[in-house]
Amino acid sequence: MAKHSFVLNGKKVSVNIENNVRMLWVLRDVLNVRGPKYGCGIRVCQACTSHLNGKHFNPCSVPVSDIKATDRITTIEGLAKTAKKKGPNGLHPVQEAWIKYDVAQCGYCQAGQIMAATALINRVKKTGRKISEADLDTLRNVCRCGTYPRVREAVKYAATKM
Amino acid sequence: MSPNPSPDSAALAESTVETPKGTSRRQFVGYVLAGTTLAVTADVAWETAAPSTANAAVSPIPGSTTFSDHYDFLDLYRDSCVPTNHHLKIEMTPDGKALFAIPRQEAGQGITTSFAQVIADELDMPLENVVCTLADGRPELVWNQLTGGSTSHFSLWIPMKVMAATARTALASAAAEKWNVPVSLVTTRDGACFGPNGEMATYGSLSELAAAKATKPLDVKLKTKPGKYVGQSIGRVDAIDIVQGRKHFAMDLQIPNAMPTMVCRPPTLNGTVQSIENLDQVKAMPGVTDVGAISRGVAVRARTFGQCIDAIRALRVTWGAGTADQENNDSLTEKVKSVLLPMAPALPGQEVLEETYVVHYRSGSPLETNCAVANVEGDKAEVWGGHNMPIVTLQRIALLLDIPEDNVIVHCTTAGGSFGRHLFSDASYEAVEASKLFGKPVRLMYHRTDDVRHGRMHPMMVNHIRATKAGNSVTGFTMSSSGSACDWTHGLGEIISGSATAQDPRLGFSGNKEMGNLSISMGFYQLVTTVPYNFGPTNVYLNEVFAYDYLPTSAVRNVYSPDTAVSRELFVSKLADSFGMDDYEFRRAFARDDKMIAVLDKVAEAGNWGRTMPAGTAQALAYHEEYQCKIACLMEIDARPAMVNRKIREAYTGPRITKAIMGVDIGKAINPRNVQANLMGGCMDGIAQALTASCHIEDGLPLEGSWDNYRYTRQWNVPYVFECHVMPDNREIGGGAGETGVAASEGAAAIAWARAKNQWPTEIPVNFRDPLGYVVKSRIPPIPQSPINGRRFAR
Numbered sequence: 021m022a023k024h025s026f027v028l029n030g031k032k033v034s035v036n037i038e039n040n041v042r043m044l045w046v047l048r049d050v051l052n053v054r055g056p057k058y059g060c061g062i063r064v065c066q067a068c069t070s071h072l073n074g075k076h077f078n079p080c081s082v083p084v085s086d087i088k089a090t091d092r093i094t095t096i097e098g099l100a101k102t103a104k105k106k107g108p109n110g111l112h113p114v115q116e117a118w119i120k121y122d123v124a125q126c127g128y129c130q131a132g133q134i135m136a137a138t139a140l141i142n143r144v145k146k147t148g149r150k151i152s153e154a155d156l157d158t159l160r161n162v163c164r165c166g167t168y169p170r171v172r173e174a175v176k177y178a179a180t181k182m
Numbered sequence: 183m184s185p186n187p188s189p190d191s192a193a194l195a196e197s198t199v200e201t202p203k204g205t206s207r208r209q210f211v212g213y214v215l216a217g218t219t220l221a222v223t224a225d226v227a228w229e230t231a232a233p234s235t236a237n238a239a240v241s242p243i244p245g246s247t248t249f250s251d252h253y254d255f256l257d258l259y260r261d262s263c264v265p266t267n268h269h270l271k272i273e274m275t276p277d278g279k280a281l282f283a284i285p286r287q288e289a290g291q292g293i294t295t296s297f298a299q300v301i302a303d304e305l306d307m308p309l310e311n312v313v314c315t316l317a318d319g320r321p322e323l324v325w326n327q328l329t330g331g332s333t334s335h336f337s338l339w340i341p342m343k344v345m346a347a348t349a350r351t352a353l354a355s356a357a358a359e360k361w362n363v364p365v366s367l368v369t370t371r372d373g374a375c376f377g378p379n380g381e382m383a384t385y386g387s388l389s390e391l392a393a394a395k396a397t398k399p400l401d402v403k404l405k406t407k408p409g410k411y412v413g414q415s416i417g418r419v420d421a422i423d424i425v426q427g428r429k430h431f432a433m434d435l436q437i438p439n440a441m442p443t444m445v446c447r448p449p450t451l452n453g454t455v456q457s458i459e460n461l462d463q464v465k466a467m468p469g470v471t472d473v474g475a476i477s478r479g480v481a482v483r484a485r486t487f488g489q490c491i492d493a494i495r496a497l498r499v500t501w502g503a504g505t506a507d508q509e510n511n512d513s514l515t516e517k518v519k520s521v522l523l524p525m526a527p528a529l530p531g532q533e534v535l536e537e538t539y540v541v542h543y544r545s546g547s548p549l550e551t552n553c554a555v556a557n558v559e560g561d562k563a564e565v566w567g568g569h570n571m572p573i574v575t576l577q578r579i580a581l582l583l584d585i586p587e588d589n590v591i592v593h594c595t596t597a598g599g600s601f602g603r604h605l606f607s608d609a610s611y612e613a614v615e616a617s618k619l620f621g622k623p624v625r626l627m628y629h630r631t632d633d634v635r636h637g638r639m640h641p642m643m644v645n646h647i648r649a650t651k652a653g654n655s656v657t658g659f660t661m662s663s664s665g666s667a668c669d670w671t672h673g674l675g676e677i678i679s680g681s682a683t684a685q686d687p688r689l690g691f692s693g694n695k696e697m698g699n700l701s702i703s704m705g706f707y708q709l710v711t712t713v714p715y716n717f718g719p720t721n722v723y724l725n726e727v728f729a730y731d732y733l734p735t736s737a738v739r740n741v742y743s744p745d746t747a748v749s750r751e752l753f754v755s756k757l758a759d760s761f762g763m764d765d766y767e768f769r770r771a772f773a774r775d776d777k778m779i780a781v782l783d784k785v786a787e788a789g790n791w792g793r794t795m796p797a798g799t800a801q802a803l804a805y806h807e808e809y810q811c812k813i814a815c816l817m818e819i820d821a822r823p824a825m826v827n828r829k830i831r832e833a834y835t836g837p838r839i840t841k842a843i844m845g846v847d848i849g850k851a852i853n854p855r856n857v858q859a860n861l862m863g864g865c866m867d868g869i870a871q872a873l874t875a876s877c878h879i880e881d882g883l884p885l886e887g888s889w890d891n892y893r894y895t896r897q898w899n900v901p902y903v904f905e906c907h908v909m910p911d912n913r914e915i916g917g918g919a920g921e922t923g924v925a926a927s928e929g930a931a932a933i934a935w936a937r938a939k940n941q942w943p944t945e946i947p948v949n950f951r952d953p954l955g956y957v958v959k960s961r962i963p964p965i966p967q968s969p970i971n972g973r974r975f976a977r
Contacts, residue, residue: 021468037486038468042968045486049442054434055427057598058487059549060630061968063975064832064890067549072976081972096427115425122417122855125863126290127424128549128598134425143977157830157898162889164549164599165290166866167859168897169904 025089028053029098035084043079043087044068047095055096055131059162066161069132069139070095074102076139096131099138105181114138117178125165133161133171141179151179210340212348212402213268214394219276220352221393222400224344225268228260246720248712255709256810256918259333262325262674267341269322272301272349278373278386280307280349283317287329287570289548289600290863291920292856295419296335297342299852300916303409304346306370307385309416319572319592321676328675329570330605330737331710332809332918335852339915347402349392353385355400356392413911415855420596432553432567432595433627440555440623441471443616444490446480446497447632449961450504450882451733455480459498467493472622476615478608478636483620487627488968494629495963505732507882511642511950514666514733514879515540518644521727522664525648532650532657535757539647539749541946543666543877543884544640545892546738550598551633556613557623561585563614568597568604570672575607577677579614581688601867602738603638605672629965631887639877639884640738641666645749649717649757656757656772659717663707663746667728669735670702684730695729707742713750714807715772722746740864740924743808744871748946751804751929756942765803765933766791777912778805781814781845784907789816789843798822799840800937804929808922812847815865815926817901819934830898832890832956834874836949837938839931842869842901847909848917857919858906864923865904870895871924872931876947878954887959887966893949 025034028051035050044061047053047070056079059067063081070079071094072087079093087093094102100111107116114134117123124130136159144151156172163171215221273281280301288294298312305312320327326337350370357375358365360383367378374384423429448454455475458464464482465473469489473482482493506514519538528534554567563583569575569592576592583590597604613626628637643665650658671686673679681689685698692698707724724742758768766786773779782805785791795801795818803816821837828835844861851857874893877884886892928946936942945951959966 038489040492040970041469041486041488042970042972044968045442045488048433049486049488052436054430057431057549058433058551058627060888061487061491062630062888062966063969063972064888065549065630072973075976077976078972081969081975083970086970086973096425100426109422111425118425119417119421122415122421122859124290124418124421124424125292125859126548126550126597126599127420127429128290128431130424131427139977153902159897162549162894162896163866164547164601164894166863166895168866168895168900169862170859172897172900 024084024087026087027092029094030101037084039085040083043082043084046084047079053095053097057128057131059129066136067129067132069135069161071135071139076136096135099134107181112138113181114141114178117174117181120177121170121174123167123170123174125167129161129163133163136161137175137178141175141182145182151176210344210402210404211399212344214348214352214398214400215271216396217393219389219393220274220349221271222345222348222352223268223271224341224348226340226344227264228340246718248720248722249708250710250712254810255331255706256333256336258709259328259331260337263337266323266326269320270341270345272345274349274353274385274389276386276389278311278384280305280312283315285317285320285323285327286334287568287594287597287600287604288316289568289597289604291860292418292853293334295416296852296856298419299411299416300342301346303412304343304405305350307373309411311373316594316596318594319569319576321573321576321587323573324676325674327573330602332920332922335916335918343404344402347404348400351400351402352392353388356388357383360391412852414853416853429596431550431598432555433625435555435566435595437555437557437566437623437625440557440625441483441485442487442490443481443483443613443624443626444487444494444629445476445478445612446482446494446499447636447964448479448501448504449964450507451636452731453504454502456500456502459500464493464497467496472620474619476612476619478612481616481619483616483622483624491629491965491968494965495967504882509882510880511542511878514642515644517727518642518664518666521725522644522646523662523723523725525660525662528648528650532652534648534650535760536648537753537756537944539645539752539944539946541643541745541748542950543642543879544738544871544875545634545877545886546601546603546638546640546736547633548599548601548603551628551630552603552609552637553627554607554610554613555623555625556610556617558583558614558617562589564591565610565614566593566595567607567610568600569594569607569610570600570604571607571675573676574672574680575610578611582611582614583618602736605736606638631959631965634886634888634892635884636734638669638734638736641668641735643742643745645746647749647753649753651760656717658719659713660721661713661746661750663722663724663742665724665726665742666733667699667726667730667735668703668737669730670699670706671730695731699730700726710741710743710808711746712807714774714778714805715754716774717772739867740921743806743925744868744928747806747925748872748928748932752932752936752942755933769803769805777812777847778807781812781847781909784845784909785814785816785843788905788907789841791816798938800934802930802934802937804926804933806922806926806929808925809918810849811917811919811922813922813926814845815930816843817841817930817934819938821935821938828898833896833898834893834949834955835898836873837935838899839869839901839934841903842927844906844923844926845909846906846919848919849913850911850916851908852916854908857908860919861906861923862904864921865927866895866900867924868927869899869931871947872928873935873947874899874949876950883961885954885958891956
């Protein structure tokens with residue numbers, strides 16, 4: 021067991037746990053932050069997608085010992101706070117797009133979808149391009165309810181608001 | 183009918199109103215329950231009116247209709263609920279909230295939203311003040327707590343409206359009494375009553391006055407004019423919570439000391455634990471609190487799920503044989519084919535078209551893996567999880583623990599998808615076993631690999647179809663289906679029907695694991711299967727092979743129909759070819775009724791049917807009707823090399839459906855956007871089942887172990903264009919759309935592939951014989967370790 025500290029949704033946190041425990045379990049089982057979901061634990065389904073220093077990352081595949089005290093982790097719970105331009109519900113443009121297009125069905129995958137979409141839009145923006153169909157095809161998040169076409173619409177719309 | 187309801191009168195005769203569409207009852211009797219604040223119920227036997235002949239399904243040739251054309255699963259389930267509808271209630275709280283605990287599962291199909299719409303309209307309340315939760319398992323409901331078959335609204339339509347109307351009437355009566363005015367001068371609107379002289383009182387303020395000291399009947403009249411909510415595309419009531427990570431699923435619940443628990447599972451289906459070689463070493467591993475054998479494997483409880491995974495991978499277990507260790511897809515297919523019931527020979531001189539379709543096993547996994555929280559303390563048990571059948575779950579737990587049913591509480595959480603998986607509560611039973619064994623609360627979750635391999639599958643099916651032709655007619659159509667036993671031992675959601683299905687000897691039945699289940703399979707098949715074309719004498723029938731638990735199966739979304747429909751629609755398109763007609767013309771010409779034609783026309787028009795398609799691409803059109811819902815699906819596919827040869831890491835690309843246009847006549851759309859969402863989901867499902875997704879079984883275990891192995895639809899398989907056109911309402915009763923979208927979509931996708939490749943598939947999915955394209959995960963240990971290099975992929 022060792023002490024591990026990092027910044028979570030804007031606040032410094034510390035946990036005492038073995039080095040090899042993956043961040044998804046640190047978040048869910050130790051810190052009780054349960055927005056990021058378990059879908060596979062092997063970096064396939066993307067249900068756990070959160071942000072590490074603003075970038076898409078999958079906590080199921082990162083041991084806590086790989087996280088430094090200065091690392092900033094953002095989960096779905098903390099996304100709205102990071103938005104430069106908040107929308108009508110006081111949320112991040114991607115969350116607002118998800119509400120506008122009523123994207124979710126069961127909702128289990130959607131935290132991961134939103135975090136992945138946010139990172140994708142940010143990456144594409146840096147290149148100066150508009151979101152393309154090929155970009156949308158790079159979203160690996162599984163949705164068993166099949167909301168994919170609405171996800172695509174919402175991502176395209178959110179990009180215009182960011 | 184007196185405008186002033188008379189509490190002392192016996193139930194008055196209902197008046198009926200005849201309309202061209204059949205009888206349309208408006209007058210009912212509801213009940214105000216004894217209590218301090220208002221609570222109402224309804225005890226109504228009702229049936230949907232048979233449509234008048236002007237709108238009835240057309241059956242031009244005697245004997246061509248199937249059982250389900252006259253009485254289907256929706257009808258059966260509605261009637262099953264009648265005896266216990268009076269146990270449901272709507273409550274009005276003093277702060278003006280209408281509360282209803284829905285005796286059904288919310289798994290993404292949107293019923294917590296749509297039930298609120300129905301109540302809000304009939305009660306004249308703002309939607310935000312109607313709170314629909316999910317009821318705990320209530321054995322007194324008997325068959326009235328089952329979720330499946332798109333029945334939720336249909337089964338409770340009139341009872342819900344009568345309850346809400348009773349509340350409205352009772353509140354208006356209370357206001358009339360309070361203001362000393364005739365009740366006919368009291369109006370209700372937006373959660374309040376209004377009097378003739380400017381009086382106003384909120385429902386909340388009237389709740390105590392409206393309550394009854396003893397349960398009494400009340401004459402109520404349902405509203406005739408459309409309200410604010412039903413028929414509108416209201417956003418999901420939990421949307422705001424979902425996008426902020428605030429919607430809680432079973433594993434998100436904070437139940438004190440319920441620690442992560444997982445199970446080490448056998449290398450073949452239904453294997454058993456014989457011995458554990460290193461129990462003490464594993465117990466000493468970091469974070470581990472308990473290790474021990476339960477019926478389905480070795481349970482491990484630890485501080486984190488990651489430490490459960492470590493422990494499971496370290497366990498050395500001697501396993502007993504499973505139930506199907508020698509089986510693979512081909513051996514199973516042979517056995518399923520061997521029980522195909524024969525067809526009567528065709529008459530001499532008839533032109534015969536015949537084909538046999540094999541539709542392979544598919545995973546029934548939702549994204550949330552099987553999971554449940556359980557706390558067994560002494561002779562009491564409490565469980566939290568997503569349950570489609572909470573009553574039989576409760577009763578089986580009582581049986582398992584040998585405790586009274588009254589000592590078992592089953593809570594129903596909103597589920598991360600179900601698609602039929604939660605018809606069974608496998609995780610709940612395992613969690614109860616583990617909690618009892620360890621003497622501690624557990625939060626039990628299947629690993630993804632376990633969920634795909636050991637989780638219940640959509641059983642395979644073989645469909646032998648034959649049609650005969652003479653001149654310009656189809657003179658007969660027969661479909662003989664055989665399947666790998668679909669497990670129906672949940673019965674109608676409670677233990678007697680479930681145990682009769684299982685022929686469970688513990689409850690005095692024969693112990694025969696095939697016959698009881700087979701009778702339900704055959705019956706259910708007849709309640710849902712039809713051939714929606716004028717093909718003359720029509721016969722459809724099913725046989726199944728295997729004990730119900732030979733392989734883990736369940737009814738999965740749309741049950742038998744994805745399989746029968748893909749087979750039927752492929753065959754119908756071949757028939758169309760033999761008539762020199764295209765998919766659309768042929769189906770239109772042989773359509774049974776105007777509603778079917780309207781839906782076909784809609785998609786053909788919206789999808790620009792008949793446009794010239796470049797070589798290597800194609801259009802296709804398929805049709806299905808079920809659960810009193812008619813659906814047409816037009817698809818376009820791109821099977822050209824540039825599309826098929828796309829290289830995406832760990833992905834199955836293949837031909838892509840580029841456009842999907844659906845048309846649906848659901849009778850009455852409570853929430854059109856939600857209907858479209860359910861059909862979109864069904865479409866994604868149909869595409870997967872036709873083109874990419876199946877379980878490859880070898881030596882008694884499916885090989886697939888993740889979403890990159892089991893090729894469910896991903897973004898790279900998704901049509902660029904998706905539309906769903908909802909036809910105008912044409913009936914009173916709200917429809918359900920959770921399932922029917924799969925069948926028509928699967929048919930269209932398969933036909934599209936056939937047309938683009940110019941070959942008719944007889945094995946579904948069409949990629950079944952392709953090389954696996956992934957590395958098969960180990961059987962021992964049964965689950966893969968989580969990667970450690972994730973940081974490298976941050977982007």
